[in-house]
Amino acid sequence: MSDDGTHIVCPHCGGVNRIAAGRDAGEGKCGKCHNPLFTGQPVNVDAAAFDRHVLRNDIPVVVDFWADWCGPCHAMAPAYARAAAEIEPRLRFLKLDTEAEPAVSARFGIRSIPTLIVFRNGRAVAQQAGAMGDQQLRSWLQQSLGG
Numbered sequence: 401m402s403d404d405g406t407h408i409v410c411p412h413c414g415g416v417n418r419i420a421a422g423r424d425a426g427e428g429k430c431g432k433c434h435n436p437l438f439t440g441q442p443v444n445v446d447a448a449a450f451d452r453h454v455l456r457n458d459i460p461v462v463v464d465f466w467a468d469w470c471g472p473c474h475a476m477a478p479a480y481a482r483a484a485a486e487i488e489p490r491l492r493f494l495k496l497d498t499e500a501e502p503a504v505s506a507r508f509g510i511r512s513i514p515t516l517i518v519f520r521n522g523r524a525v526a527q528q529a530g531a532m533g534d535q536q537l538r539s540w541l542q543q544s545l546g547g
Contacts, residue, residue, distance in 0.1 A: 406458045409492070410435065411443040416456050425459075425489040440485040442493040447501045453494055454519045460545060461492045465508070465515045467499045472531035473514045479534045483541065491541070518544045 405418045408425055415432035419425045428437040442464065445453060454461050464480050466473035484493035498505040498513055508517060508524065518526040518541070526544030 407456060408437050408459065408489070409453045409456050410437055411439060411492075414449060414452050416452075428489075438488045440488055442480055442484045442495045445494050445496055447504050450494065450496055450501070450504055453492055455522045457492050459490065459492055460525075461494060461519045462541065463494045463496055463517050463519065465496050465498050465505060465510045465517070466513050467497060469499075470513050476514050476531040476533075476537075479532060479537050482534060483537050487538075487541070491545075516540070520545075 405420045405423075406425060408417050408419055408428065409415070410417060410430035410433060412435040413430060413433040415430050417428060417431055417437060419428050419437075426438050429435065430437055443449075443453070450463070454463070464473075464476075466477075480493065480495075487493075496504060498510060508527075512529045514531055515527065515529045516532075516537075517524050526540075528540055528544075532540060
């Protein structure tokens with residue numbers, strides 16, 4: 401967070417918005433496209449949107465690296481969606497299709513999917529490979545973010 405508020409990337413248009421200190425980010429709307437800044441759902445991203453969210457959000461960003469052909473990815477998707485619905489706006493939840501964006505996967509050494517990575521201030525702070533259920537996912541996120 402910065403002294404002038406929290407910067408949040410819009411999941412719809414990619415615009416960077418400033419939420420004033422003390423304001424509820426969950427109620428925020430984009431100043432550019434006027435859509436809600438949080439939808440309670442993971443955001444599907446391409447490489448450019450991934451970089452923008454990871455580098456410009458002041459809140460931590462968790463990314464699910466997945467592929468459509470991956471059974472465990474599909475099995476974990478409901479737990480990931482429930483976590484997004486319950487935890488936003490404290491975290492931004494993204495989904496990146498490794499088949500569509502192999503360069504991003506290679507950049508982070510993704511060797512198996514699903515793989516989750518938590519980013520804070522543009523840096524990977526935690527990584528976990530393998531599908532997780534609701535409780536395991538929440539525990540891992542809590543541990544990864546320090547409480």
